[in-house]
Amino acid sequence: MDWKEQNEIITRVLGGDRSAYTQVVNRYKGPIFNLAFRMTGSYHDADDLTQETFLKAYVALGKFKGERKFFTWLYTISLNLIRNHLRGAKPAPEPLEALCSSEPGSDFENPEGCAIRGEEFRLLDLCVRKLTPDVREAVVLRFHQGLSFEDIAEISGCSLSAAKMKVYRGLEKLRSLMEETTRER
């Protein structure tokens, strides 16, 4: 979905064509759901938060300024909801079984590779959830979502250098957490 197409869809939605919003949901549901899932560790909460994100974005669509990237605007809404959720939520120690299921042609099709990698991913995810929320969101946005530091800074509402610092601190913390957890096992 390019910028022009996206603006056309937004114009249609604002003009009263609610069904056009399906295209927005379809395009961004994956990244938004994954962001919520990595941040909360709960499939159920991620489902709820993703729905809330799209609902809130729909209601606030009239306030969206064209000069900003749509996805960073959407991510900001999502992140604010996730932050609010995390303030009041208990940690969800949900096993991430869904991880080893996807992508034809990847290592995960091989059961042995999947088992080894799957264990590593589980360990990583466990450690990601131990990070403080602000560092966790920087790590997730950078590595899981593959966003640029400029976008991360815009979404998180911090400076570029702060975004970079959080990502690096996150990596260092993850390294030590993974080491500790492996040793404990």
Place this chain on the structure above:
Amino acid sequence: MTKDLETAGAGEPLEKLMERALLDELSPEEKTLLERDLQGMPGLQEKWRELERVATLARLTPPVEPPADLDAKVMARIESLRPALWVRVREFLLQPVDTRIDFAKAFSGSLSGSECSFYFIMAGFYFLIVGLILMFGLGRFGGEWLMVKWVRMQPHIVLVTAVWLVVLGIFILRDGEVAARVARIGTVAFIGLLLLDAVAIHFTAGFPVALVFFFSFIGTGVLTGLFLAKIVWKHRGKYAAL
């Protein structure tokens, strides 16, 4: 090491360079140089490898599939949303409205319920104005004829007529068979009652006074009634079985 790092434009401590490399700020050549320099420092090299492994692992983490019915759930919730009151008011006020009034249309072709209703409500509005004028202005005329009870009741009769026409107009908005039937009967009753009123004034207050009322509202009322009857007939044309 120092020579190579300086060549790489760094001149920075290795740890700082490692940070920059992990933040994708180094070119592939600079990264190769860094890795070569790290070979002489086992502690830092180990840290570098682990950090890079964590970053790679995070990048390779496969995405989780959202629930299959996520789109449907979102759209269902959006469909059930009711816009805020101010949004609805704004939409109502800003929606395009055809404000052309084509009286000729009343005599040609069929009319919709809303068009028919418009004429009835406008006629009701006209009688409302006349009724208010009579109510506040009749006493200024003076004269014996004002002692006649039926004459003194005229402003009230006109106001009731106004309400009657507005109610009919609203009822016609239903644009159905029953509305057409009621409008037809109501219009005939309206004309009949106006004529009876004229007769009643004539017999209670005398000919000249009856003439005044005839010109003030009974005459115009009958003409309006005939116009409305024509409109109702056109509207009724849509319901041939009536």
